[in-house]
Structures are given as structure tokens and as C-alpha cells.
Amino acid sequence: xxLANTLSQDGESxxxxxxxxxxxxxxxxxxxxxLEEPQSAQAVESxxxxxxxxxxxxxxxxxxxxxxxxxxxxxxxxxVEPDQTLEITEQEFLKRKRENVKAILQAYRFTGISGxxxxxxxxxxxxxxxxxxxxxxxxxDLVMQKPPQIHHxxxxxxxxxxxxxxxxxxxxxxxxxxxxxxxxxxxxxxxxQADRLQSDFAAFLAGPLQRNSLCNLLSFTYKAEPEGQxxxxxxxxLYKDLTTTLPTDVTVTYQGTDALSTTREEQRAAHENxxxxxxxxxxxxxxxxxxxxxxxSLVS
Amino acid sequence: xxRELAGDVGRAKEMxxxxxxxxxxxxxxxxxxxxxxxxxxxxxxxxxxxxxxxFRQRKESLVQDLVLLCEENxxxxxxAALLDIIYTQFHRHQKVWDVFQMSKGPGEDIDxxxxxxxxxxxxxxxxxxxxxxxxxxxxxxxxxxxxxxxxGTQYRKPxxxxxxxxxxxxxxxxxxxxxxQLKSNLPLLGQALTIASKHHQIVKMDLRxxxxxxxxxxxxxxxxxxxxxxxxxxxxxxxxxxxxINMDSRIIHENKIEKERVQRVTQxxxxxxxxxxxxxxxxxxxTKFKSDLNGGILAEREEPLRCLVKFSSPHLLEALxxxxxxxxxxxxxxxxxxxxxxxxxxxxxxxxx
Numbered sequence: 298x299x300l301a302n303t304l305s306q307d308g309e310s311x312x313x314x315x316x317x318x319x320x321x322x323x324x325x326x327x328x329x330x331x332l333e334e335p336q337s338a339q340a341v342e343s344x345x346x347x348x349x350x351x352x353x354x355x356x357x358x359x360x361x362x363x364x365x366x367x368x369x370x371x372x373x374x375x376x377v378e379p380d381q382t383l384e385i386t387e388q389e390f391l392k393r394k395r396e397n398v399k400a401i402l403q404a405y406r407f408t409g410i411s412g413x414x415x416x417x418x419x420x421x422x423x424x425x426x427x428x429x430x431x432x433x434x435x436x437x438d439l440v441m442q443k444p445p446q447i448h449h450x451x452x453x454x455x456x457x458x459x460x461x462x463x464x465x466x467x468x469x470x471x472x473x474x475x476x477x478x479x480x481x482x483x484x485x486x487x488x489x490q491a492d493r494l495q496s497d498f499a500a501f502l503a504g505p506l507q508r509n510s511l512c513n514l515l516s517f518t519y520k521a522e523p524e525g526q527x528x529x530x531x532x533x534x535l536y537k538d539l540t541t542t543l544p545t546d547v548t549v550t551y552q553g554t555d556a557l558s559t560t561r562e563e564q565r566a567a568h569e570n571x572x573x574x575x576x577x578x579x580x581x582x583x584x585x586x587x588x589x590x591x592x593x594s595l596v597s
Numbered sequence: 598x599x600r601e602l603a604g605d606v607g608r609a610k611e612m613x614x615x616x617x618x619x620x621x622x623x624x625x626x627x628x629x630x631x632x633x634x635x636x637x638x639x640x641x642x643x644x645x646x647x648x649x650x651x652f653r654q655r656k657e658s659l660v661q662d663l664v665l666l667c668e669e670n671x672x673x674x675x676x677a678a679l680l681d682i683i684y685t686q687f688h689r690h691q692k693v694w695d696v697f698q699m700s701k702g703p704g705e706d707i708d709x710x711x712x713x714x715x716x717x718x719x720x721x722x723x724x725x726x727x728x729x730x731x732x733x734x735x736x737x738x739x740x741x742x743x744x745x746x747x748x749g750t751q752y753r754k755p756x757x758x759x760x761x762x763x764x765x766x767x768x769x770x771x772x773x774x775x776x777x778q779l780k781s782n783l784p785l786l787g788q789a790l791t792i793a794s795k796h797h798q799i800v801k802m803d804l805r806x807x808x809x810x811x812x813x814x815x816x817x818x819x820x821x822x823x824x825x826x827x828x829x830x831x832x833x834x835x836x837x838x839x840x841x842i843n844m845d846s847r848i849i850h851e852n853k854i855e856k857e858r859v860q861r862v863t864q865x866x867x868x869x870x871x872x873x874x875x876x877x878x879x880x881x882x883x884t885k886f887k888s889d890l891n892g893g894i895l896a897e898r899e900e901p902l903r904c905l906v907k908f909s910s911p912h913l914l915e916a917l918x919x920x921x922x923x924x925x926x927x928x929x930x931x932x933x934x935x936x937x938x939x940x941x942x943x944x945x946x947x948x949x950x
Contacts, residue, residue: 399827402827403827403828405827406826406827406828411827413825413826413827415825420824420825420826422824422826436824436826438824438825449818449821450818451819451822451824454766454769454771454816454817454818454819455766455767455768455769507711507712507713508740509709509710509711509712509740509767509768510710510739510740510766510767510768510769511708511710511768513707513709514709514710514711516711516713535709537706537707537709538707539707
């Protein structure tokens with residue numbers, strides 16, 4: 298009864314328990330709403346707050362990166378000559394570095410043995426040289442399987458590649474490559490000497506230079522002086538060691554019917570010795586320079 | 598004295614008739630477009646003499662004039678044989694070439710090959726066995742020699758119109774011979790080659806073609822000469838995969854992955870280099886019949902079936918290379934087809950294991 302009376306002070310005067318309960322219900326819902334509103338607002342608020350923090354963090358990070366980049370650019374520009382006003386971007390810098398490394402890799406071939414990794418193994422380039430002259434390069438493409446194998450190559454067919462690979466390829470690749478290098482360099486050197494003789498000293502030769510694929514047998518008839526009264530000698534050079542560029546056997550003979558004078562015999566023996574000790578084209582260079590001296594000896 | 602002279606002239610004329618006929622026929626073979634080049638290579642008729650000849654006249658008359666010049670220069674059979682060699686060198690594809698492989702014994706000394714010794718030894722062996730034989734040599738590039746052999750018999754003079762040719766690269770185990778009509782002389786030829794080049798054995802390889810240079814590339818293993826180096830300017834990835842990049846982007850290749858796989862496999866097997874040229878591959882099969890179906894007359898046959906399968910093409914290896922990309926065959930191709938350059942064979946005998 299009291300309850301009913303106190304409630305009747307709030308506006309509408311209604312009677313009964315049900316009406317009272319109704320009024321209580323609306324009160325509760327009103328209170329609940331009031332409580333929720335600040336909560337959702339708060340939720341939205343906090344969400345926005347965290348977003349702001351995130352964006353601030355991102356902004357600071359980007360700022361730091363930009364500062365770093367600028368610092369790097371400054372550092373690289375300080376290495377460039379002061380009169381270069383171009384700004385080198387990072388991309389260009391890396392490009393230059395890459396080209397530099399590439400050039401070094403390309404220059405490696407001057408060391409004699411160089412290689413490049415392939416999908417199957419390695420492609421080795423053997424460069425040959427003689428007396429400071431760069432000569433031909435030869436390639437061996439190796440498949441690096443459990444027994445290493447040669448995939449394909451550019452080694453001339455008369456170089457004993459099968460023999461060398463049978464001996465060393467399976468057990469010691471380094472030795473295989475060094476041996477091959479030895480054979481190829483020696484062959485190139487012998488070939489160079491024979492080519493030089495044929496081209497530069499043709500005037501000294503009385504007939505064609507006889508040679509073979511390996512350039513390990515050379516036979517020719519020559520005169521120590523291209524013009525003049527000297528008699529031709531026949532030289533036969535054998536290179537029994539395929540890893541050397543100097544002959545192992547030399548025979549110089551006289552192609553005439555009458556007996557050799559002592560001076561001629563001395564000359565013959567001296568020439569033999571020359572062929573043993575000096576590369577072929579150098580022997581003929583010395584003939585060319587000695588020309589005058591020999592003439593004098595003949596006259597006397 | 599005068600009588601002797603007359604006799605000499607008579608004899609000289611007799612010899613000249615067969616030789617001049619040989620000259621006439623050899624020069625007649627030469628196409629007009631190559632006449633000057635071949636004559637200059639031969640270097641037997643001087644520049645002045647060649648200038649006196651009218652090269653615009655009819656071929657028969659030209660040949661007559663040239664033969665007269667040869668007679669003036671007292672040309673011999675040797676000179677005619679040399680001209681024949683030069684003609685054959687220019688027209689090497691007209692002959693079919695076989696390949697022989699020689700071998701030495703184990704632990705042989707270093708090969709100190711002397712070309713003059715080889716030539717004289719080769720000639721001596723043939724002449725000792727056959728009195729009537731003409732042997733001529735011509736040096737070629739890369740320390741090789743072309744040998745021409747005209748065969749005769751004990752009682753007949755050598756037939757100059759059916760010579761055999763041998764091409765030998767010094768200090769290699771391979772010799773290339775043009776298929777001689779007279780097969781009975783082959784063992785003697787093999788013997789002469791082996792002994793003169795200081796080898797012990799000679800074996801005929803199962804490799805034959807008109808293209809001498811391709812045979813050389815195959816046995817000397819010179820056909821694949823592309824090597825990866827740091828100095829090469831073309832990167833390997835730039836190879837187009839055969840699919841047109843410029844095609845309309847609205848068109849999609851449904852089996853693009855398969856196509857790329859086929860291209861990759863083909864490239865791995867055949868490489869990027871031009872294939873050596875062969876005209877055929879021949880497979881002699883002697884195998885038992887194999888069938889999935891049980892029964893049937895052939896399934897019970899004990900004896901193997903014999904058949905011959907021959908692939909022919911103007912350029913066999915290029916044709917084989919294009920089979921899988923064209924969709925005609927599966928990739929990878931049968932190793933019986935792809936092993937041809939590697940094994941140096943284009944004749945195969947296949948039997949059951």
C-alpha cells in the first residue's frame with residue numbers, strides 16, 4: 298500500500314501491482330540505457346584511440362626510414378667526386394657494383410683456369426698462352442655427379458683427353474684440370490712457334506714446313522741467311538714430351554753431296570744446340586740478327 | 598736417234614689418249630660456275646694460259662681447249678688425279694662416307710706422326726699387294742690428307758673412273774672413306790691405313806652419311822660448342838619458350854605447362870646448337886613379338902621377328918628435334934633416336950636381351 302502511494306507521486310497515478318511492475322520495468326530499462334551509452338561510446342572511443350596510436354606509430358616508422366635513406370644517400374654522395382652534381386640512386390649504385398663483380402669474373406680467365414657454375418656442374422675455361430701472348434681458350438663442361446663426367450668440350454681430338462680423364466677425373470679433379478692445362482698450353486706453344494716460323498721467317502725456309510696436328514714433329518729445310526751462299530740444312534725436331542714446348546730430339550743434317558767444311562760442321566752443331574735450347578722462332582730471329590756476322594766469316 | 602725419238606713420241610701419244618680422255622671427262626664434270634675456281638685451286642695451268650681460253654664458249658669446246666693446254670704442259674696421270682681430288686673436295690656431298698675407327702695397343706709411345714712417312718708407307722703397302730693401283734695425295738687444312746685410290750687388278754690397269762677416297766686427320770683414330778664400288782679391296786685399304794698411321798686395329802663404325810663435315814663433327818665431338826662463360830653477353834634465360842609473347846592476352850594456352858615442359862626437355866637433349874646433318878637412321882630389329890593380348894598366332898612364335906625401320910630426312914636430327922614441340926611425339930623421345938650423335942651411330946641392331 299505504501300509502495301503504491303509512493304509511486305503515485307511520480308506523474309501518472311495508476312493503481313494496481315501490474316501497473317507498478319510496469320513502471321519499475323521502464324525505470325530499469327531507462328537506467329540500463331544510460332549505462333550502455335557511455336560504454337559503447339567508450340568502446341568507440343577506445344577503438345579510435347588505438348587507431349590513432351597505430352597511425353602515429355606508422356608515421357614515426359616511415360619518418361625514420363626516410364631519414365635513414367637520406368643519410369645513406371648523403372654517405373654515397375660524399376664518395377663521389379665533388380664536381381659530380383648527379384644524384385646516384387641506390388639502384389644505380391647496386392648496378393655499378395654488380396658490373397664490377399662481373400668484370401672481375403670475366404677477368405679471371407687471364408689466370409689460365411677459370412670456371413662458371415652451371416645447372417649440372419661447372420664449365421671450366423682453360424686459357425693458353427706462350428711467351429706473354431694470349432692464345433686459344435678451350436672449354437670442358439663437367440657434370441658434377443658422384444662420378445664426375447665430361448658433358449661436352451672443345452678440346453682438340455688429338456689431345457689425349459680420354460687418357461687424362463681416365464687417370465684423374467674420378468679421383469682428383471684438380472689434377473685432371475692441371476694436367477689438361479699442361480697439355481693444352483704446351484700444344485698452343487708449339488703451334489705458336491710453328492706458325493711464327495711459317496709466317497715470319499718464310500724467307501729462310503727452302504721448302505714447306507712439315508708439321509702434324511700436335512705440332513710434335515717438325516721437319517724443314519732452311520738457310521741461316523735468306524740470301525747468300527749458305528747451304529741449306531735439314532732440321533728435324535721431335536717433341537716426345539707433350540707437356541713441353543722445346544724439342545726432345547733435334548737432328549740437323551746437311552743436304553749436299555760434298556763433305557762439310559769444319560766451319561760448316563761447327564755451324565751445324567751450333568744450330569742443333571740452338572734448336573734444343575731456344576723456341577723455334579727465336580732461333581730464326583737470332584739468325585736474322587746474326588746475318589751480317591756470318592757473312593763476314595764466309596768472306597774471310 | 599731419230600727412230601728413237603719417233604718411238605718416244607708414239608709412246609707418249611698412246612699414254613696421252615687415255616690420260617687426255619680422263620682429263621676431258623674430269624673437266625667436263627665441273628660446273629661452269631666453278632670452273633675458274635677449281636682450275637685456280639689446281640694451279641697447274643698458269644694465269645697466262647687461262648687468259649688465252651674463252652670461258653664464254655660452249656662447254657664442250659671449252660673443255661677441248663683446256664685439254665689441249667694440259668697436253669701442252671705435258672700433264673700426267675698424277676696431275677689428272679689431283680684435279681679429280683679437288684673436284685671431289687668441292688663436291689664431297691656426292692659421295693657417301695663411312696667412318697672407320699683405329700686403335701692402338703695399350704701403353705703405346707707418343708704418336709710422332711710424319712706425313713711424308715705416312716704417305717710413302719701407305720702407298721708402299723698398296724703397291725706391294727696390288728701391282729696396278731694409282732695412289733694420289735692432297736694435303737688439306739687441319740693437318741689432314743685426302744687420298745685417292747684407283748684400283749686395278751693383277752692384269753688390268755687401274756680404273757680411274759671409280760676411285761676410292763680416304764680423308765685422314767693426323768694423330769686421330771678416325772678415317773673417312775667414300776664407299777668404294779669394289780668392296781673386296783676394303784680389307785687391304787684398312788690394313789694400309791692402320792699400318793701407315795701406326796695403329797693396331799681398325800673397325801668400321803655404324804655411321805654413314807653424305808655430309809663429311811657432319812661426320813667429322815660427330816666423331817670429333819665438335820657439334821656442341823656452346824659453353825657458359827662469364828664473358829657471354831646473351832643470358833640463357835632470354836630464350837623464348839616457343840610461345841608467342843605478343844599474343845592477345847585474352848587467349849590462354851590451356852596446356853602451357855606441358856608445352857613448356859616439352860620445350861625444356863627438348864632443349865636439354867638436343868641443346869641450342871645446330872645439329873650435325875645426317876640423312877637417315879636405320880634400325881634392324883630382331884625381337885620376339887610382344888603383345889598385351891593373350892593368345893594370338895604371333896605371341897607363341899619362338900623365333901624373333903626381323904624387320905627394318907628406316908627414318909629418312911634431308912636433316913634427320915633437326916627433324917627429330919622438332920617432333921616433340923610439333924606435338925607429333927612425346928617428350929622425351931626414345932633414347933634410340935636421341936643417342937645418335939653421342940654414340941656416333943646411325944645404324945642399329947636391336948635384339949632381345
